[in-house]
Amino acid sequence: MAKRSAPEVNAGSMADIAFLLLIFFLVTTTIETDSGITRRLPPIDPDVPQVDMRKRNILIVLVNKDDQLLVNDDPLELKNLRQTAMDFIDNGSGTGEDACDYCQGLGDPTSSENPQKAVISLQNDRLTSYKMYIAVQNELVAAYNDLREREAQRLFGLRYREMEKNFADQTWRGDRDKLKEQLDVLRAMYPQVLSEAEPRRRE
Amino acid sequence: MSKFKKKSGGGTPGISTASLPDIVFMLLFFFMVITVMRQNTPLIENELPYADEVEKLEKKDRVMYIYAGKPLPRYQEQYGTEGRIQLNDKFAEVSDVQAFIEAERASRREELIPFLTTSLKVDGETNMGLVSDIKQELRKVNALRVNYTTREGDAAANLQ
Numbered sequence: 001m002a003k004r005s006a007p008e009v010n011a012g013s014m015a016d017i018a019f020l021l022l023i024f025f026l027v028t029t030t031i032e033t034d035s036g037i038t039r040r041l042p043p044i045d046p047d048v049p050q051v052d053m054r055k056r057n058i059l060i061v062l063v064n065k066d067d068q069l070l071v072n073d074d075p076l077e078l079k080n081l082r083q084t085a086m087d088f089i090d091n092g093s094g095t096g097e098d099a100c101d102y103c104q105g106l107g108d109p110t111s112s113e114n115p116q117k118a119v120i121s122l123q124n125d126r127l128t129s130y131k132m133y134i135a136v137q138n139e140l141v142a143a144y145n146d147l148r149e150r151e152a153q154r155l156f157g158l159r160y161r162e163m164e165k166n167f168a169d170q171t172w173r174g175d176r177d178k179l180k181e182q183l184d185v186l187r188a189m190y191p192q193v194l195s196e197a198e199p200r201r202r203e
Numbered sequence: 204m205s206k207f208k209k210k211s212g213g214g215t216p217g218i219s220t221a222s223l224p225d226i227v228f229m230l231l232f233f234f235m236v237i238t239v240m241r242q243n244t245p246l247i248e249n250e251l252p253y254a255d256e257v258e259k260l261e262k263k264d265r266v267m268y269i270y271a272g273k274p275l276p277r278y279q280e281q282y283g284t285e286g287r288i289q290l291n292d293k294f295a296e297v298s299d300v301q302a303f304i305e306a307e308r309a310s311r312r313e314e315l316i317p318f319l320t321t322s323l324k325v326d327g328e329t330n331m332g333l334v335s336d337i338k339q340e341l342r343k344v345n346a347l348r349v350n351y352t353t354r355e356g357d358a359a360a361n362l363q
Contacts, residue, residue: 008216018225022232034266034322035257036352044342063331067362078362126332130325131252131361133334134351138254138358145256168259196338 037137042196056110057117059088063136065127078135085143087111089118089190102151102189115147121195140194148186156182246289247272252327253356260350265318267307267346269300271333272326286329288337297333300340320348327361 061081062070069076071084092103094113103114112118120140124133145160152160166172167179249272260266270289274282278294288295290303308316321341325334341349 006215009219018222018229022229034260034324034350034352035355036260036322036350037254037256038258038320038348038350041338041342041347041349043345043347079359124331124335126330126335128331129327130329130331130334131327133331134252134254134327134353135358135361137351138256138353141256142358164258168261170261 037134037141039137039194039196053117053119054113057112057119059085059112059118059120061085061120061122061136061140063122063124063128063132065125067129067132069136078139081136081139082143082146085120085140086147088120089115089143090147091118102154104150115190116193119193119195141192144190144192147190151186151189152182155185158182160186244292245270245275246278246292246294247274247287248326248328249324250327251324251352251354253360254351254353254358255355257353257355258350260320260322260352264311265315265320266350267304267319267321268324269303269321269337270324271337272329286326286333288333297336297340300337301344304341304344304346318348319346320350321346322350322352324352 060070060072064070069078069081071081076084087105088111089105090103091105091108091111092100092114093105093107093109093111094100094117098113098117100114105111122136122140149160152158152163163179163183166174167176167183247270249270271286272289273279273284274287274294282294288297288300290299295303304321308319311319323334323337338349341347
């Protein structure tokens with residue numbers, strides 16, 4: 001039998017395969033974006049009237065210079081902060097027009113009246129480390145988000161964190177107006193009232 | 204039969220290199236796409252803390268970056284080991300923040316100015332005193348939207 005040389009491989013489709021791969025990677029790679037906790041600083045406005053708040057409606061979260069946590073003057077572990085904050089916000093001991101009909105808290109008369117009045121005041125020392133501060137901020141934001149999550153599932157059968165994500169996503173296909181309406185309802189039920197005081201020195 | 208004429212020198216034919224440019228271009232495009240251009244060369248240590256309740260910072264044209272942290276070892280002789288602010292590749296003082304924000308605002312499109320966010324990229328070991336000073340300066344120039352930029356992860360990881 002005559003010995004035949006191997007036929008040359010047709011390379012014409014190689015370019016197509018290369019483009020296919022290129023497009024695949026183009027579509028699947030996401031460019032890294034920064035993410036973080038977004039907050040609004042209070043404006044410097046000396047004319048703001050001092051709102052008279054009852055002591056029971058304020059939860060003072062203090063982080064001292066050794067990164068220890070004091071909540072209303074009691075020491076607390078960071079892992080318990082979220083639950084403590086949720087209990088405080090969701091307490092709902094108000095009566096009459098301050099009543100909170102969706103709160104599921106204990107109704108402790110020494111704690112907050114309703115989520116609209118409940119203020120968490122975050123105080124820190126100048127020597128507090130930034131990472132501890134962020135951890136505390138994260139837990140407090142998580143407390144609000146967990147409560148909104150619960151209400152989102154009860155009222156709309158949706159997941160709050162997913163709703164937030166969809167709302168931020170410009171390519172999301174869905175009823176944006178309805179979503180915004182629902183988010184506004186949840187945000188009004190549990191407004192994030194987190195006051196960041198200027199640090200003070202505590203001995 | 205001349206139809207099945209034996210070819211002379213029946214060695215293996217060379218592999219076609221026609222697709223090589225395609226492959227090279229593919230790699231080129233791939234790296235072009237995934238590369239994030241660094242705007243600032245860090246002069247400071249920048250180990251961001253962890254958090255999981257985060258929002259994404261999209262639209263780079265609406266973000267201003269302020270870095271802070273301990274100077275890198277090679278700058279420590281000159282700038283010490285205390286936390287410092289870095290603005291645009293240079294070490295800066297707290298008093299420079301206002302001018303920086305004004306300059307950033309001037310360089311952006313006017314209609315975007317109300318939506319500008321300040322991204323604070325602060326090293327986890329920095330004292331809050333410095334961060335509070337920056338926040339105070341930002342309040343003075345009415346740049347109230349801030350984002351504490353973090354890495355995604357469990358907040359408890361910060362305590363280790």
